[in-house]
Amino acid sequence: MPPDKGGRRLAxxxxxxxxPSEAGVLTLYDASxxxxxxxxxxxxxxxxxxxLREPDTAVASSFSFELEPLYxxxxxxxxxxxxREHGHLPxxxxxxxxxxxxxxxx
Numbered sequence: 074m075p076p077d078k079g080g081r082r083l084a085x086x087x088x089x090x091x092x093p094s095e096a097g098v099l100t101l102y103d104a105s106x107x108x109x110x111x112x113x114x115x116x117x118x119x120x121x122x123x124x125l126r127e128p129d130t131a132v133a134s135s136f137s138f139e140l141e142p143l144y145x146x147x148x149x150x151x152x153x154x155x156x157r158e159h160g161h162l163p164x165x166x167x168x169x170x171x172x173x174x175x176x177x178x179x
Contacts, residue, residue, distance in 0.1 A: 082135045085125070092118040097140045098147045099124060101133040101165065108155060109133050110165030113141070113148030129165035 082102070083091060097117045101109045101124065110130045114120025117138050124130050141147040156162055 082137050084135055085133055088136075089118070089121065092121055092138065093140065094118045095140055096142050096144045097138050098144055098151060100137045100151070101125075101130050102135045102137075103132050104134045106135075108163045110163050111148060111151045111155065112166075113144035113146075115144065124165075127165060129167075 085101075094116050096115050097113070099110070099112045099114060099117060099121055101112075103109055109132070110124060110127070112120060112124050114124075117140075121136065121138075125133060139147065152162060152166060162168075
């Protein structure tokens with residue numbers, strides 16, 4: 074999976090302000106370079122701030138991004154590629170908890 078279009082991985086939190094407010098796909102990594110989450114968003118800066126509030130990505134130490142107006146399509150491609158290579162989705166993209174909500178929480 075490539076880093077951002079500039080060819081580099083950016084640090085959290087020091088590089089947050091360098092993230093453009095354009096459509097694209099974010100990839101978040103933990104300290105051991107494991108992919109935590111892949112997210113297509115209409116605004117990379119705002120999307121990154123939101124994704125970092127999620128429990129599965131709170132430990133993210135770096136990120137990369139791709140500028141991409143068709144961000145949902147590119148997100149799907151990257152998730153499919155990750156799944157082919159690893160046999161599962163990144164833990165922050167795992168839908169199991171969302172799909173199987175108990176009746177008590179509804």
